[in-house]
Amino acid sequence: MADQARITSVEALDEFRASLIVYLSKARPALEEVSSDVLRVRTWLEHEQRTHWENQLRRRTRALEQAQQALFGARVSTLREATEAENAAVQRARRAVEEAEAKLKRVRHWSRDFDSHVEPMAKQLDQLRNLLAIDLPRAVAHLAEVIKTLSDYAGMTLSVDGGGAGAPRATEAPADANLPAQDAGHAVTGQGATP
Numbered sequence: 001m002a003d004q005a006r007i008t009s010v011e012a013l014d015e016f017r018a019s020l021i022v023y024l025s026k027a028r029p030a031l032e033e034v035s036s037d038v039l040r041v042r043t044w045l046e047h048e049q050r051t052h053w054e055n056q057l058r059r060r061t062r063a064l065e066q067a068q069q070a071l072f073g074a075r076v077s078t079l080r081e082a083t084e085a086e087n088a089a090v091q092r093a094r095r096a097v098e099e100a101e102a103k104l105k106r107v108r109h110w111s112r113d114f115d116s117h118v119e120p121m122a123k124q125l126d127q128l129r130n131l132l133a134i135d136l137p138r139a140v141a142h143l144a145e146v147i148k149t150l151s152d153y154a155g156m157t158l159s160v161d162g163g164g165a166g167a168p169r170a171t172e173a174p175a176d177a178n179l180p181a182q183d184a185g186h187a188v189t190g191q192g193a194t195p
Helices: 010-076 084-160 181-189
Strands: none
Touching: 010 084
């Protein structure tokens, strides 16, 4: 069993750490945007759409009443008969009222059921938010410590091996990094093991 670890690339860990930091910088705003969109949809549904369709229902109901009064007035009048246009106006107004009632019913349905549909996904977003806010920053900090420790270890290994001007960089593993510590010096100098 070797007394030394074989370190091949601390740069790979450093690159991974940098990529993780970039991911965090992009993921957090995206997550906040999604949360904001959910809140906007809830507000739009519960306030804007409900108010819009309640107003449309009132306006269309008044238009239907006016069309019905015009039709009724034409029927009771002995001077003229109800025209096809007046009948069509009542039918159009009635369809418009039915449409507004259906839309208002859908808005109320979605307002009532919005949380039950969104809640499971919102919980997953909260878990991701915790991961991005707590776990991944800890991982970045831990990686920094690991990189420092491995760099220090690789530097120690080089100094024990007698690294000079032609020695490999601290992040590269020396050729004898997998040899036990007592034989490492002999491998560098080319001498055999002493008895």
